[in-house]
Amino acid sequence: DIQMTQSPSSLSASVGDRVTITCRASQGISNYLAWYQQKPGKVPMLLIYAASTLQSGVPSRFSGSGSGTDFTLTISSLQPEDVATYYCQKYNTVPLTFGGGTKVEIK
Amino acid sequence: EVQLLESGGGLLQPGGSLRLSCAASGFTFSNYAMSWVRQAPGKGLEWVSSISGSGGNTSYADSVKGRFTISRDNSKNTLYLQKSSLRVEDTAVYYCAKTVAAQVDYYMDVWGKGTTVTVSS
Numbered sequence: 001d002i003q004m005t006q007s008p009s010s011l012s013a014s015v016g017d018r019v020t021i022t023c024r025a026s027q028g029i030s031n032y033l034a035w036y037q038q039k040p041g042k043v044p045m046l047l048i049y050a051a052s053t054l055q056s057g058v059p060s061r062f063s064g065s066g067s068g069t070d071f072t073l074t075i076s077s078l079q080p081e082d083v084a085t086y087y088c089q090k091y092n093t094v095p096l097t098f099g100g101g102t103k104v105e106i107k
Numbered sequence: 108e109v110q111l112l113e114s115g116g117g118l119l120q121p122g123g124s125l126r127l128s129c130a131a132s133g134f135t136f137s138n139y140a141m142s143w144v145r146q147a148p149g150k151g152l153e154w155v156s157s158i159s160g161s162g163g164n165t166s167y168a169d170s171v172k173g174r175f176t177i178s179r180d181n182s183k184n185t186l187y188l189q190k191s192s193l194r195v196e197d198t199a200v201y202y203c204a205k206t207v208a209a210q211v212d213y214y215m216d217v218w219g220k221g222t223t224v225t226v227s228s
Contacts, residue, residue, distance in 0.1 A: 089154075092212065095154055096212070
């Protein structure tokens with residue numbers, strides 16, 4: 001099965017900083033990658049699908065890129081409401097494996 | 108408004124059985140695959156199982172294969188997860204999630220609030 005590895009596992013940044021999270025697949029998955037945001041105590045929410053397509057209603061400061069095995073989620077200007085754990089997920093085929101998550105905090 | 112409401116969680120002993128339900132509303136249930144995703148306390152998300160819109164195709168994580176059974180009743184707009192031979196490591200919040208297509212291998216765009224299952228002696 002394909003493994004999904006996220007890095008870093010956590011980060012702390014200042015409001016307004018550019019934040020980048022990486023997700024790596026152990027084998028190529030084309031662009032079959034989604035990103036989810038889970039705020040503390042809340043339900044996961046879809047942010048991005050097809051590696052780079054923003055889900056409706058998601059702020060434009062979020063963006064995704066990548067294809068094959070290497071993907072990134074970027075927050076162009078970190079806001080206090082972005083404090084959350086972010087997960088990547090592959091969906092080219094089952095199992096629909098999630099990455100381990102990246103916890104984003106405000107410095 | 109699309110809504111998913113899980114129920115059936117509780118406290119069980121190892122080796123026990125339990126059935127979770129997820130009542131869906133606000134969309135044509137049979138047109139979409141559905142999934143269960145769990146989250147152990149303080150841990151990340153783990154995909155558990157998915158079922159196609161028709162119910163004819165099911166998939167399971169290796170960690171639950173042979174112990175859990177996913178099913179759906181499209182006439183009742185309800186998704187189920189029958190769990191047996193429960194283990195302590197099955198303790199988690201179980202989320203029901205709607206997939207964006209009828210096939211199982213897609214991402215999830217709507218999540219329920221989750222139901223908590225605790226397995227402990």
